[in-house]
Amino acid sequence: MSDKNAGTPEFARHAGEFGPGEVPEEYRTEETVEEYTTTRERIVRVLKRDKLALLGALVVVGFILTAAFAPYVAPHGPEQQFGFMQEPMSESTGDFDGDGQRETVTHYLGTDSFGYDILTRIMYGAQISLLVAFATVAFAFTVGTALGTLAGFYGGKIDSVIMRGIDFIWAFPTIILGVGIIAVMGGLGWLNVVIAIGIAFVDDFARIVRGEVLSIRQEEYITAAQAVGMSDVRVMFREILPNAVSPIIVQATLMIPLAILGEAALSFLGLGVKPTTPTWGLLISDGRQFISQAWWISVMPGLAIMTVVLAFNTLGDGLRDAFDISESEVN
Amino acid sequence: MWRYIAKRTGHAFFVMWLVATTVFVGLRSVPGGPVRAMLGQEATPEAVARLRAELGLDQPLYVQYVEWFSEMLVGDFGQSITSSESVGGLIAAAAPRTLSIAAFGVVLGLAVAIPAGIIGATKRNQLQDYAATIGAFIGISMPAFFVGILLAIVFGVQLGWFPVVGYTPISEGVVPWLRSIFLPGVAVGLPYAAGVTRMMRSSLIETLDEQYMRTAVAKGVSSRIRLYKHALQNALIPVVTIAGIQLALILGGSVTVEIVFGIQGLGRLLVNSILERNYPVTQMTILLIAGIFVFMNLLVDIAYTAIDPRIRYGGEQA
Numbered sequence: 001m002s003d004k005n006a007g008t009p010e011f012a013r014h015a016g017e018f019g020p021g022e023v024p025e026e027y028r029t030e031e032t033v034e035e036y037t038t039t040r041e042r043i044v045r046v047l048k049r050d051k052l053a054l055l056g057a058l059v060v061v062g063f064i065l066t067a068a069f070a071p072y073v074a075p076h077g078p079e080q081q082f083g084f085m086q087e088p089m090s091e092s093t094g095d096f097d098g099d100g101q102r103e104t105v106t107h108y109l110g111t112d113s114f115g116y117d118i119l120t121r122i123m124y125g126a127q128i129s130l131l132v133a134f135a136t137v138a139f140a141f142t143v144g145t146a147l148g149t150l151a152g153f154y155g156g157k158i159d160s161v162i163m164r165g166i167d168f169i170w171a172f173p174t175i176i177l178g179v180g181i182i183a184v185m186g187g188l189g190w191l192n193v194v195i196a197i198g199i200a201f202v203d204d205f206a207r208i209v210r211g212e213v214l215s216i217r218q219e220e221y222i223t224a225a226q227a228v229g230m231s232d233v234r235v236m237f238r239e240i241l242p243n244a245v246s247p248i249i250v251q252a253t254l255m256i257p258l259a260i261l262g263e264a265a266l267s268f269l270g271l272g273v274k275p276t277t278p279t280w281g282l283l284i285s286d287g288r289q290f291i292s293q294a295w296w297i298s299v300m301p302g303l304a305i306m307t308v309v310l311a312f313n314t315l316g317d318g319l320r321d322a323f324d325i326s327e328s329e330v331n
Numbered sequence: 332m333w334r335y336i337a338k339r340t341g342h343a344f345f346v347m348w349l350v351a352t353t354v355f356v357g358l359r360s361v362p363g364g365p366v367r368a369m370l371g372q373e374a375t376p377e378a379v380a381r382l383r384a385e386l387g388l389d390q391p392l393y394v395q396y397v398e399w400f401s402e403m404l405v406g407d408f409g410q411s412i413t414s415s416e417s418v419g420g421l422i423a424a425a426a427p428r429t430l431s432i433a434a435f436g437v438v439l440g441l442a443v444a445i446p447a448g449i450i451g452a453t454k455r456n457q458l459q460d461y462a463a464t465i466g467a468f469i470g471i472s473m474p475a476f477f478v479g480i481l482l483a484i485v486f487g488v489q490l491g492w493f494p495v496v497g498y499t500p501i502s503e504g505v506v507p508w509l510r511s512i513f514l515p516g517v518a519v520g521l522p523y524a525a526g527v528t529r530m531m532r533s534s535l536i537e538t539l540d541e542q543y544m545r546t547a548v549a550k551g552v553s554s555r556i557r558l559y560k561h562a563l564q565n566a567l568i569p570v571v572t573i574a575g576i577q578l579a580l581i582l583g584g585s586v587t588v589e590i591v592f593g594i595q596g597l598g599r600l601l602v603n604s605i606l607e608r609n610y611p612v613t614q615m616t617i618l619l620i621a622g623i624f625v626f627m628n629l630l631v632d633i634a635y636t637a638i639d640p641r642i643r644y645g646g647e648q649a
Contacts, residue, residue, distance in 0.1 A: 167342075168346060168353065171347075171624060172579075173582045173620065173621075174579060174583055175587070176582065176601075176617060179617075180613075183358065184358060184360065265476065271606075284476065284477060291483055291484050292488045302474075305473075305474060309473075310469065
């Protein structure tokens with residue numbers, strides 16, 4: 001402040017009165033520009049800061065690797081039979097690898113009613129269970145994002161037609177819709193499960209994406225993009241979707257555990273994959289009738305489901321906090 | 332307010348009509364049609380034609396549709412293909428079992444979730460909060476049928492406190508009925524409670540941070556009234572929505588939990604009808620479960636008008 005201004009304190013009347021910038025000291029605000037961080041940087045930052053999310057991520061990776069390399073890491077073959085219903089940590093002695101010598105093997109999680117080693121079956125079961133879960137979410141993600149973007153971008157008639165369809169999917173509890181679609185497709189198999197649960201999850205993606213698109217559409221850069229003559233498709237893919245990516249990623253992470261649970265429930269009902277394929281749901285279902293003699297047959301695969309679902313949920317929660325998305329937006 | 336209720340009711344009926352029509356069309360587009368599926372691939376054309384006529388499938392689709400729909404509206408749901416019982420009778424026998432389990436699950440779930448959520452939010456970052464949060468986190472990670480199996484092993488097989496198999500109707504006494512639905516009810520109720528607890532906690536925490544809560548402190552409102560009147564009323568709104576949507580967990584859960592406990596409910600009926608390709612039963616069971624879900628959520632929407640005065644007085648913007 002200059003000296004000649006001492007008597008008239010209120011407002012600046014002359015240039016240079018308040019010094020450089022012409023803003024009184026007390027009105028000066030700290031200007032913060034949020035630095036742009038890529039999605040990958042943000043995810044890495046979450047994993048560095050949030051130890052629980054990191055643990056979740058590690059468990060998830062562990063399960064994926066186990067599933068991928070099941071034939072190498074599993075202690076026995078999936079069809080190799082031992083004594084029936086042996087307790088966890090029990091041992092079998094015999095010539096299992098066919099080299100003419102007897103050896104002793106430990107069944108860390110016991111054996112089931114067919115004499116299969118449960119740990120082995122769980123490892124092989126992870127293949128189908130995880131594959132189905134990822135494929136389901138990929139399906140729902142693709143269809144849901146496409147529908148949500150169209151609905152949010154065009155609005156009007158297209159929006160109401162799509163959203164009525166979404167309401168319809170919403171009207172079914174996931175399992176019931178899945179069971180209904182399996183009935184219509186009239187057959188078992190993992191692809192049918194993917195489609196059945198995938199359709200049931202389309203509404204979750206579509207709703208979130210539509211909401212995001214609705215708010216992004218108001219932004220000036222969209223008007224600008226349209227003004228310079230970008231096509232609708234280009235605006236949607238190059239301008240809108242990249243800006244809606246965080247809630248979609250969080251939603252996808254939180255949908256994978258739901259897909260695992262959905263697949264397990266369908267398999268448990270006997271409407272999932274073919275009954276001879278080991279999946280976690282079927283393993284639980286196989287053990288159900290023996291709970292009074294051999295509780296471990298169904299408890300062990302159940303614990304496997306619980307562990308991997310917990311891990312995905314911790315990871316998803318960490319990402320949600322990192323992207324600062326409220327729980328009411330994504331659930 | 333009435334306009335809001337009318338709009339929501341209209342929407343619920345529209346969704347139900349859509350569901351009914353899709354189920355009708357869907358099950359008639361099964362590869363080869365229900366008749367092929369019922370008689371097998373080797374059936375003679377005459378046998379197929381006879382059964383099609385018997386089931387009315389030789390009529391044009393719109394005639395079948397109008398007939399099916401009008402009969403359904405007057406309460407005639409058709410006949411089971413495999414047992415010649417009426418579909419209405421089968422469902423009437425199965426529904427009370429599923430609904431008992433579901434109702435018990437909802438009551439138990441809310442009774443656990445709301446206090447747990449309040450404790451989590453008010454004792455934030457204390458021992459009680461951690462217990463509630465971790466419990467809820469584990470709860471949302473367990474499928475209902477697995478909770479059911481664990482409960483059956485511990486309280487049924489090991490301790491012998493509750494029956495592991497079967498259902499006792501309420502007409503044979505309230506206590507035996509409660510004992511028979513206790514474990515399945517807990518099994519569907521706990522995952523539900525977990526979801527609602529999480530919502531209750533985060534919603535209440537958000538509300539407690541609001542400006543008007545600070546104003547209430549400044550005014551000298553007692554902490555009890557602050558919590559129960561100012562905060563809880565506002566925090567409950569998203570919780571009610573989640574509690575309605577998560578009913579899907581209860582209904583889907585009871586379908587699988589029934590199988591765990593050998594109860595002949597809607598889930599068993601649905602799965603068996605699909606495996607036997609008993610389409611009349613399948614379509615009515617699916618319709619019924621979807622109907623329960625849609626109309627429970629309609630009730631939730633109407634309950635909003637009681638909780639949220641903005642809807643009561645405004646009406647349109649909601």
